[in-house]
Amino acid sequence: MDRKGWVMRAVEALRLATFKEIQRYLDEEGEPFSKKELLDTLKALVAEGLLEEKEGVYRPARKKGSAEAFRRLFGD
Template identity: 55%
Template sequence: MDTRGWVLRAVERLRFATANDVQRWLDEEGESLSRLELARALEALVQEGRLELKGDLYRLSNRSGSKRAFDELFGD
């Protein structure tokens, strides 16, 4: 698994997490990342829209694809 995959898995398991929480989870899983690698991965996932950043907490982005598709089919 690549760096972004590990970071995404950590946020999935923790639900809401700071960068330090993610680092701690990764260390417990035996996957060591530098702070720079972690920061780059978190930023890339936020830019891709897979994570949201609220204050200093990261969480999974809400998936709105099915809602948007439903609205397009049955919207007013």
């Protein structure tokens, strides 16, 4: 699994998590990340719309619905 996969797995398992909680989860799973590496991955996932961040707390992005999935699959 790549970095983004591990971070998504951690956030999905924790549901709402701070940077330190995500880092602790990854350490316990045997996938230690450096602070910079984890922060860069979190920022990338937020930019891609896979995670939401508010006041230092991360969570999986809300689903947009079937219309959004259809639009992404087939374009406009």
